[in-house]
Amino acid sequence: MLRKLSLALAVSCATNGMAWAAEPPLSVRTDLVSVYQEAVNNNADLAAARADYGARKEVVPQARAGLLPNLSAGAEMMNSRTKIDHPSITANRSGNSWQATLAQPIFRADRWFQLQAAEAVNEQAALELSATEQNLILQSAENYFAVLRAQDTLASTKAEEAAFKRQLDQSNERFDVGLSDKTDVLQSQASYDTARANRIVAQRQVDDAFEALVTLTNRDYNSVQGIVHTLPVQVPTPNDAKAWVETAAKQNLNLQATNYAVNAAEETLRQRKAGHAPTVDAVARYQKGDNDSLGFSNPNLTGQNYRGDVEQTSIGLQLNIPIYSGGLTSSQVREAYQRLSQSEQQRESLRRQVVENTRNLHRAVNTDVEQVQARKQSIISNQSALEATEIGYQVGTRNIVDVLDAQRQLYTSVRDYNNTRYDYILDNLRLKQAAGTLSPQDLNDLGRYLKPDYNPDKDFLPPDLAKAAQANFERP
Structure with missing residues (x-):
């Protein structure tokens, strides 16, 4: 009797009977936490975000400088000639002088509000940097599991190609002994060719996934550790969307x-309004130079031509009352009103988006939990359906198209199962990011379920299903 085209047979053919690329040595396999650490050290986007924060936090000392003393010094060299409208009367003056001025703001409301705004901008920049760092955690996981997803897809595609190759061989054997017509051979050949083309595309997707890791970390990888099928698949804790939304409203970093x-x-806005307020500064000034340069005059020295060095010291208060500046201050106040309205609306838009994402992701995780079990059962059901279809084909109640369709359904269910597993992992991380609780510890927790000797060609199926399929295949 012809052997059934069970999943175990296809996996065996794909892993042993076909010359795929050899698995890299165990020592070079990379784990999830290592990828994340490399990303922290080498990711260009994170480095740019850190530089941006370093630049933006300088607004605080710049704003504070407007409230601190200002000391300036200068010097002057002067040579002037005065000619009176008389041929014999001219006057020449020349001299050197230097001065130092110390100014201390006493009342500058606009600068005080500017400092408060700068401190708020600094806090905003720090939180945005933290959000970028948190997003790198998720990005590392997404890229890492994209590799595993692509590898498992490639493994199932290899097994599918092997199954169709086996079906093609059987169709040729049946045709040679007159048990089937040429149509069965052509149908099997078409399915095999399609599976082969899909395997080539799947191989490219694996290479693309590894390339994305290179872009993320600036490191080359050729193998990563896989996730075991015993990873607990559990609903979120607490399993209450309202609680997650409340946490997100308080802890979401972008919010x-x-x-x-x-x-x-x-x-x-307060700073712009303060542009109408008066300002008061304390000013101390010291000057020294000859009388020609300083233009020193003293009623007690009338009639005397004093040309020696002169020192002048002054200290006092300067009051400035803005009266009219061409409408500049009023325009700046109107602009600040609009900027405030803009920022409030942007906050509200983001709040709604965070609420939506949190609720959607909470539902997604619960759906993923149910789907993982359903997809796993679907593999068993499709395996049984394939075996029944093969028996029907052998006794003449089913045709080759039914067998080929059953095989496609089986491998589609395998890929759906693995995709749902990875969706569950990533949706959990995305939910925690939306709630603002995602941390590197979440990657460490996942790292406990990584398998150092993971071989996608053998491990893309749950061990219990693989053993059941193998036992079924080995039955006489």
């Missing part, structure tokens, strides 16, 4: 950053 953006806009 917290927009709160500081609104604070900065409010302080900037």
Whole structure:
């Protein structure tokens, strides 16, 4: 009797009977945490975000400088000639002088509000950097599991190609002994050719996934550790969408950053309004030079031509009252009002988006939990359906198209199962990111379920299903 085209047979043919690329040595396999650490050290986007934060936090000392003393010094060399409208009367003056001025703001409301705005901008920048760092955790996981997803897809595609190759061989054997017509051979050949083309595409997708890791970390990888099928698949804790939304409203990093953006806009509005307020500065000035350069005059020295060195020292308060500046201050106030409204609306838009994402991801994780079990059962059901279809084909109640369709359904269910597993892992991480609780510890927790000797060609199926399929195949 012809052997059944069971999943175990296809896997055996794909891993042993065909010359695929050899597995790299165990020592070079990379784990998830190592990929993340390399990303932290080498990711260009993170480095750019850190540089941006380093630049933006300088607004605080710059704003504070407007409230601190200002000391300046200068010197002057002067040579002037005065000619009176008389041929014999001319006057020449020349001299050198230097001066130092110390100014201390006493009342500068605009600068005080500018400092408050700068501190809010600094907090906003720090939170945005933290959000970028947190996003790198998710990005590392997404790229890592994209490799595993692509490898498992390639493994199932190899097994599918092997199954169709086996079907093609059987069709040729049946045709040679007159048990089937040429149509069966052509149908089997078409399915095999399609599976071969799909395997080539799947191989390219594996290479693309590894290339994305290179872009993320600036390191080359040729093998990563796989996730075991015993990874617990559990609903979120707590399994309450409202609780997750409340946590996100308090801890989502991007949402917290927009709160500081609104604070900065409010302080900037106060700063612009303060442009109408008077200012008071304490000013101390010291000058020294000859009388020609300083233009020193003293009623007690009338009639005397004094040309010696002169020192002048002054200290006092300067009051400045803005009256009219061409409408500049009023325009700046109107602009600040609009900027404040803009930042408030952007915060509200982000809040709604965070709420939506959190609820959607909570539902997604619960759906993934149910789907993992359903997809696993689907493999068993499709395996049984394939075996029944093969028996029907052998006794003449089914045709070759039914067998080929059953095989496609089987390998589609295998790929759906693995995709759902990876969706479950990533949706969990995305939910935690939306809630603002995602941390490197989540990657460490996942690392406990990585298999150092993971071989996609053998391990893309759950061990219990693989053993069941193998036992079924070995039955007489």
